[in-house]
């Protein structure tokens with residue numbers, strides 16, 4: 001993996017929970033090149049946010065880094081000095097917008113004051129107010145936000161505006177990589193489209209180079225991503241171009257995920273929508289199933305799947321990866 005903006009290798013991160021250790025991310029390897037928009041998909045609880053928290057370098061206290069490697073633009077996150085992480089990596093090279101982050105805006109502070117406080121926290125220096133506010137007002141315009149937004153309290157703004165404010169603050173330092181976790185899931189369809197357009201504009205203007213876009217919603221990812229990474233139970237099960245993942249999913253879990261999207265069934269007399277779902281429940285990650293973690297729900301499960309972890313199969317010159325015994329050369 002060379003020339004990548006983000007490299008993750010065999011990453012493991014676990015939670016210390018009240019009832020045991022939760023294997024939130026359990027051996028994840030992925031990379032993201034400069035210029036790419038990569039979607040991270042998978043059902044609730046599969047470890048998407050945990051992966052983002054680990055990559056951010058500041059996971060919550062009960063989530064601990066167990067092993068593996070994360071390199072952002074040449075900086076190895078869990079090896080470098082925390083001061084270098086703060087000054088050289090965060091904001092400048094990578095910015096992370098956590099899930100539900102619009103709720104992190106302080107309800108009793110105007111956006112202007114909140115921004116200045118964030119600035120102080122990140123740089124450790126008292127910000128030059130006039131200059132920063134001028135810069136922010138200019139930058140906010142790129143996200144379709146008028147300068148008056150800076151003089152409003154969060155409750156005076158719509159959900160879509162608050163989300164764009166958070167993205168605006170996070171991209172003020174032109175980070176090469178932006179990681180956004182479910183930025184559209186709390187928004188109505190119009191606001192979702194606006195948000196996606198705003199992110200694309202930031203990328204087209206070169207303000208950010210790459211995006212890791214996290215969403216459980218494949219139809220949202222399809223609107224913005226070049227490539228898609230599918231997670232299941234703390235592991236990556238499939239990677240490919242967005243179109244390949246949608247038109248020809250290889251992994252049985254991805255196949256289920258794609259057919260869960262509301263579809264049309266033209267052959268029926270009453271043409272209507274139907275939803276197929278994946279049978280069974282997502283496993284408890286305190287005690288994940290042995291072998292392939294999907295085997296209790298997989299219609300193709302074989303004996304081997306119950307005890308042996310599937311290999312990663314690379315195809316189409318490394319552009320496609322799938323972790324499933326069905327594609328193993330020797331078969332099982």
Ligand SMILES: Nc1ncnc2c1ncn2[C@@H]1O[C@H](COP(=O)(O)OP(=O)(O)OP(=O)(O)O)[C@@H](O)[C@H]1O
Nearest residue numbers: 015017022024043044045046047048049050216285
């Ligand atoms: N603070 C926590 N303490 C203990 N376990 C946690 C904590 N946060 C998440 N988990 C567990 O870690 C696993 C991965 O959770 P994570 O939040 O990363 O999933 P996700 O894919 O982001 O889900 P969603 O789509 O609902 O946001 C789940 O089993 C979850 O219950």
Ligand code: SF4
Nearest residue numbers: 292295298305324325
């Ligand atoms: S490895 Fe086996 S259980 Fe897992 S997805 Fe493939 S066929 Fe199904």
Ligand SMILES: [Mg+2]
Nearest residue numbers: 048049050099
């Ligand atoms: Mg999440």
